[in-house]
Amino acid sequence: MEVYMSKYEIENVKLTAPKLDRKDLEYAMTYRYACKKFDSKKKISEEDWNAILTAARLAPTSLGFEPYELLVIQNPEIREKMKAHGWGIQAGLEASHFVVFLTRKKVDLEFDSPYVRHIQEEVKQLPAEIDAAYREKYAQFTTSDYKTFESERAAFDWASKQGYIVMANMMTMAAYEGLDSCPLEGFNQDDMTALLGDELGLFDTKHFGIAVMAAFGYRDEEPHRNKTRRTMDEIVTVVE
Numbered sequence: 001m002e003v004y005m006s007k008y009e010i011e012n013v014k015l016t017a018p019k020l021d022r023k024d025l026e027y028a029m030t031y032r033y034a035c036k037k038f039d040s041k042k043k044i045s046e047e048d049w050n051a052i053l054t055a056a057r058l059a060p061t062s063l064g065f066e067p068y069e070l071l072v073i074q075n076p077e078i079r080e081k082m083k084a085h086g087w088g089i090q091a092g093l094e095a096s097h098f099v100v101f102l103t104r105k106k107v108d109l110e111f112d113s114p115y116v117r118h119i120q121e122e123v124k125q126l127p128a129e130i131d132a133a134y135r136e137k138y139a140q141f142t143t144s145d146y147k148t149f150e151s152e153r154a155a156f157d158w159a160s161k162q163g164y165i166v167m168a169n170m171m172t173m174a175a176y177e178g179l180d181s182c183p184l185e186g187f188n189q190d191d192m193t194a195l196l197g198d199e200l201g202l203f204d205t206k207h208f209g210i211a212v213m214a215a216f217g218y219r220d221e222e223p224h225r226n227k228t229r230r231t232m233d234e235i236v237t238v239v240e
């Protein structure tokens with residue numbers, strides 16, 4: 001008997017635990033660095049790029065709300081205009097692919113917003129009683145547990161956190177494919193919103209803000225220094 005799967009479903013209930021070599025992933029994560037010089041002539045293949053987008057789609061988000069969208073800016077004139085509003089994104093704008101992570105504002109995070117209804121009813125297809133249980137918990141979450149509805153800013157920042165998880169997944173996949181990336185916060189959010197949202201109409205500023213950006217492509221130079229990180233002792237406290 002054929003089992004119906006909606007376009008929103010990704011089969012995983014029957015998957016067995018992966019038996020992959022952890023060294024491969026650790027190598028990729030060590031290889032990844034915040035690339036400062038991209039080869040503007042080398043383009044990521046469609047197959048590799050689709051894998052990076054799949055990594056985005058598979059990212060976890062709080063409550064499964066997926067409050068993000070990706071703007072992939074491939075237009076050279078728009079990239080040129082963006083340069084005026086970002087001190088830290090100049091090199092990234094030369095990369096093969098350039099992603100603006102849009103995340104949702106409070107109006108779309110309200111439980112009865114058309115967006116959350118879409119997620120609960122069409123994407124997750126939750127039965128009414130489970131949706132009702134969500135409603136109760138979400139009210140508690142937004143007003144008291146995490147106070148995400150305390151302000152417009154708190155709501156947007158919460159949505160943005162989810163966007164950062166998406167970005168991290170994408171960068172890890174890129175490194176796994178031997179590609180380079182750079183996460184980017186070195187731009188002015190207001191000016192960039194005025195350009196991409198208000199002037200160019202690439203997104204609706206009532207519903208979305210710019211959380212972060214990232215460039216993906218091929219390095220044009222090796223990193224100048226080894227990676228530095230605090231030691232495990234500085235990072236981890238085990239409480240037994």
Ligand SMILES: Cc1cc2nc3c(=O)[nH]c(=O)nc-3n(C[C@H](O)[C@H](O)[C@H](O)COP(=O)(O)O)c2cc1C
Nearest residue numbers: 032033034036088089182183184185186187212227
């Ligand atoms: C959220 C975020 C924003 C960043 N913004 C920029 C940026 O605007 N420009 C830049 O060159 N590097 C940026 N970086 C790169 C960091 O400086 C870099 O990841 C960090 O120094 C660690 O180095 P590594 O990524 O090479 O291991 C950013 C990193 C993160 C995680």
